[in-house]
Amino acid sequence: MIGILFGPPGSGKGTQAQMAARRFALPHVSTGTILREEVERKSELGRQVAPLLDKGELVPDSLILEIVGKHLEEERSRGALLDGFPRTVAQASGLLSMLKEHGLTIFAVVALDVPEGVLEGRILKRGEIEHRSDDNEESFLRRMAEYREKTAPVLSYLETQGITVHHIDGDGSIESVADKLSSLFCSVGLAPVA
Numbered sequence: 001m002i003g004i005l006f007g008p009p010g011s012g013k014g015t016q017a018q019m020a021a022r023r024f025a026l027p028h029v030s031t032g033t034i035l036r037e038e039v040e041r042k043s044e045l046g047r048q049v050a051p052l053l054d055k056g057e058l059v060p061d062s063l064i065l066e067i068v069g070k071h072l073e074e075e076r077s078r079g080a081l082l083d084g085f086p087r088t089v090a091q092a093s094g095l096l097s098m099l100k101e102h103g104l105t106i107f108a109v110v111a112l113d114v115p116e117g118v119l120e121g122r123i124l125k126r127g128e129i130e131h132r133s134d135d136n137e138e139s140f141l142r143r144m145a146e147y148r149e150k151t152a153p154v155l156s157y158l159e160t161q162g163i164t165v166h167h168i169d170g171d172g173s174i175e176s177v178a179d180k181l182s183s184l185f186c187s188v189g190l191a192p193v194a
């Protein structure tokens, strides 16, 4: 069983995915976190993607599909909660093929809706606290442009494939959004363990 958490930069998908993964005992697969770890380790892949992450540009689909494919292979029996993936229609189409191959199904696609003005404030605040290399005004604008151009169309693509996209208002406290997400997961048949 695969869940997908979807949203623009600063929508809180990382935080919410982490909390929901714990609550429902699902492996949390965040492509952004995986890439940042590669950059930190200074691996070959890390060196290749670091400039793209810094600028707020998307990493090539082939690299991302390879990374996610490995994780899905490893977590085949437990499923996963995907955060930050798929981010392009090509990634979404690749994901659907991989799910078919591994006999996995999607239990929910959830989009976190947050007004753009709120997003920018959150990103700049996180930049001051966590010092992420892409949490600055310039990279934020690039990430928003990438989101609008390449990621937002994924939602209508999934709908054309017969997959329902649930929308949650993400402009609230962390706890209130987490509660709404938990209720949604329970309503589609998941049982919380924590």
Ligand code: AMP
Pocket (backbone or CB within 6 Å): 009, 031, 032, 033, 035, 052, 053, 056, 057, 058, 059, 060, 064, 083, 084, 085, 086, 087, 088, 091, 134, 143
């Ligand atoms: P995130 O932590 O999800 O905000 O991702 C941070 C950065 O990692 C993005 O701005 C992209 O440069 C890269 N990235 C993460 N996930 C993907 C993906 N699915 N496709 C392409 N690039 C990605």
